[in-house]
Amino acid sequence: MGKRRAPRPPQEPVEAVIESMSLEGKGVTHIDGKAVFVGGALPGEKVMFKYTSINRKFDEAYVSEVLEASDDRVEPGCPHFQICGGCSMQHMAVENQIHHKQKAMLDALTHIGKVTPQTVFEPMTGEPWGYRRKARLGVRHVRKKNKVLVGFRERSGGFLADIDACKVLHPSVGEKLIDFQTLIIQMEAKESIPQIEVAVGDEATALVFRHLEPLCDGDQQLLVEFGQSHDFQIYLQPKGPTTVHCIWPENPGLFYEHPEFDTKVAFGPQDFFQVNSSINRKMVPRAVELLELDGSQKVLDLFCGLGNFTLPIAKNAAEVVGVEGDNVMVQRAKQTALDNGVGNTSYFAFDLTAEVQDEPWMKQKYDRILLDPPRSGAKEVIEKFSKLDASRIVYVSCHPGTLARDADELVNKQGYRLVGAGVMDMFPHTAHVESIAVFER
Numbered sequence: 001m002g003k004r005r006a007p008r009p010p011q012e013p014v015e016a017v018i019e020s021m022s023l024e025g026k027g028v029t030h031i032d033g034k035a036v037f038v039g040g041a042l043p044g045e046k047v048m049f050k051y052t053s054i055n056r057k058f059d060e061a062y063v064s065e066v067l068e069a070s071d072d073r074v075e076p077g078c079p080h081f082q083i084c085g086g087c088s089m090q091h092m093a094v095e096n097q098i099h100h101k102q103k104a105m106l107d108a109l110t111h112i113g114k115v116t117p118q119t120v121f122e123p124m125t126g127e128p129w130g131y132r133r134k135a136r137l138g139v140r141h142v143r144k145k146n147k148v149l150v151g152f153r154e155r156s157g158g159f160l161a162d163i164d165a166c167k168v169l170h171p172s173v174g175e176k177l178i179d180f181q182t183l184i185i186q187m188e189a190k191e192s193i194p195q196i197e198v199a200v201g202d203e204a205t206a207l208v209f210r211h212l213e214p215l216c217d218g219d220q221q222l223l224v225e226f227g228q229s230h231d232f233q234i235y236l237q238p239k240g241p242t243t244v245h246c247i248w249p250e251n252p253g254l255f256y257e258h259p260e261f262d263t264k265v266a267f268g269p270q271d272f273f274q275v276n277s278s279i280n281r282k283m284v285p286r287a288v289e290l291l292e293l294d295g296s297q298k299v300l301d302l303f304c305g306l307g308n309f310t311l312p313i314a315k316n317a318a319e320v321v322g323v324e325g326d327n328v329m330v331q332r333a334k335q336t337a338l339d340n341g342v343g344n345t346s347y348f349a350f351d352l353t354a355e356v357q358d359e360p361w362m363k364q365k366y367d368r369i370l371l372d373p374p375r376s377g378a379k380e381v382i383e384k385f386s387k388l389d390a391s392r393i394v395y396v397s398c399h400p401g402t403l404a405r406d407a408d409e410l411v412n413k414q415g416y417r418l419v420g421a422g423v424m425d426m427f428p429h430t431a432h433v434e435s436i437a438v439f440e441r
Helices: 094-111 177-186 217-230 277-291 310-314 327-339 400-413
Strands: 014-017 027-031 034-039 046-054 058-068 134-142 147-151 195-200 205-210 232-237 245-248 254-258 263-267 298-302 319-324 345-349 368-371 392-397 417-424 434-440
Touching: 014 027, 034 046, 094 400, 094 417, 134 177, 147 177, 177 217, 217 232, 217 245, 254 277, 263 310, 263 327, 277 310, 277 368, 277 392, 277 417, 277 434, 298 310, 310 319, 310 327, 310 345, 319 327, 327 345, 392 400, 400 417, 400 434
Parallel strands: 034 058, 205 232, 298 319, 298 368, 319 345, 368 392
Antiparallel strands: 014 046, 027 034, 046 058, 134 147, 134 195, 195 205, 232 245, 254 263, 392 434, 417 434
16 A cells, blocks of 8 residues: 555644744644644734644644734744844744743753752843854756755755845855855756855864766866855865865864963764854853862763863863763873863763663762753763762753653652753744753752
8 A cells, every 4th residue: 555645744834823933932722622733923913823733733824924923023034034044033032032942941840850940040042143154055957947956954844945135144154155156056066055054263264065976177177266265174074074174274263262261172064063142152151150160070071072060160170071872072182181181081981871870970979960961861871970979060951842741750750859950042033942951969
């Protein structure tokens, strides 16, 4: 038997009142008892919407007309908001976006984690535009129009959005999308470049051009000249991540600084790092402060990456042990510690979703733990925390659901208290919720 086809969405617009907002920043309403998630709608609004997909348990839709607007509604700051899928919340005032995110975090802690923080921290906010320093931009040559598209996917469907600028990307890139288009349309390889990866440091911007066919000398020359004239570091990626190499300049380098701790973190163009430097420069000092260090503690830093938290913690602790799954990043973190003259850190490469109890670093005791896991959270390693004896844990989270699940384990099974929690606006205009929570034994 063939696969059953998804039913076709009804074409007629539907009127509804929006009841609430989902974690993904979509309006929620019910039609004949079935939940409909409506993009572009805000709680309390009366709207007309059109279905975009029909599913068994819920449907999805997008606003076609706002009949009665919420007081929270604003004019989107970007002219491409209606088509581009890069942002989902520009129609809501930025100061209200962060309160929605705080409510999402607190609701998750209550309903999933069955915990309540003793204190709710004031939301941490930064510059709402031009903040994004890491991105993957899709590239597509549209033959019929003899035009190249560079940017994010459309809000509905898999096509690239036709945009000429991006207001959330760092200006070194966001204001130059037309220059990218002009460059690629001149290249012989315009059909075989599917993406450009962007990484912006404090003093340089790197572009990684993925190419599916070898580039001719002329194309490579065009890329070098583009790098020279726009002050970009130019990398090529012919195959997997290990094939990335720089063609301009001779000695490339990316870094960001933590001025408060006098540390400099070097990174490669494909490494993970925090996309929003103004928030990162507030978040790291806040995490160090919440750890309550006096120079005598031994600290475990899990999912330590390049050492974003490790080095600042090391300036305030006796010893820091960093653990990270990506071996390349561990080697870079070790080198960065040396470069910064920090001698009280040690690092281990280990997949923290695997069985951890036999690892040497798990057989030690710690005074404090900091963790900054991916969206999937840290369930596997958190279940073993009782053996480590830490009196205080600081958890930096990028997903309220997994933070809440892990908080349930720490509070309701291991006897910690949730001293405080708060949100940080790492990704303004998107539904992404970043938060920080502190647990005490």
